[in-house]
Amino acid sequence: MLKPLRALAIATLLILIFPAAAGAKDNPEYTQIGHDIIVGPNQEVGEVTCIACNVRIRGKVAGEVTTVGGSVLIEDQAEVSGEVTAVAGNIRLERDTKVAGGVTVVGGEIRRDPEAQISGDVTSVGGRGWIPVILAAPFVFLGLLVALVVWMIHRFRRPATPVTA
Numbered sequence: 001m002l003k004p005l006r007a008l009a010i011a012t013l014l015i016l017i018f019p020a021a022a023g024a025k026d027n028p029e030y031t032q033i034g035h036d037i038i039v040g041p042n043q044e045v046g047e048v049t050c051i052a053c054n055v056r057i058r059g060k061v062a063g064e065v066t067t068v069g070g071s072v073l074i075e076d077q078a079e080v081s082g083e084v085t086a087v088a089g090n091i092r093l094e095r096d097t098k099v100a101g102g103v104t105v106v107g108g109e110i111r112r113d114p115e116a117q118i119s120g121d122v123t124s125v126g127g128r129g130w131i132p133v134i135l136a137a138p139f140v141f142l143g144l145l146v147a148l149v150v151w152m153i154h155r156f157r158r159p160a161t162p163v164t165a
Contacts, residue, residue: 027062041076054089064101071108074099074116083120087134093118107134 064082102120
């Protein structure tokens, strides 16, 4: 009884692992922190994620491109199948480039050649003035939450005052 279950578990595991590994071999994903990512003209990759660095695409990206604190340059007939997002950075699309998804910039700007194709929505929350707001919002929320907890503790610890008639 144990052998058939073991064989089934191993077969299921192999079926799940090998297609993912084969896809990763064909379209590798890149994630970098502090080091620029360059996708060459004859290169095809999966997802591209870059923190505190820039992305330059001259080939094909089969997934999404995301940068935080960096810019995205799509040039030389490059294609992106997913969304392109830059937070605290810029996006530049040159002539004859294609983005199948949307393009979103927060705290930067979009520069787009008239011949660049974007199939999805284009969203720009421009200007560097948004960066301090985005960075400060979680700390303000956390501070208000701590103040609420402290207030509740003090309120419930107070001795009850007797009611005089």
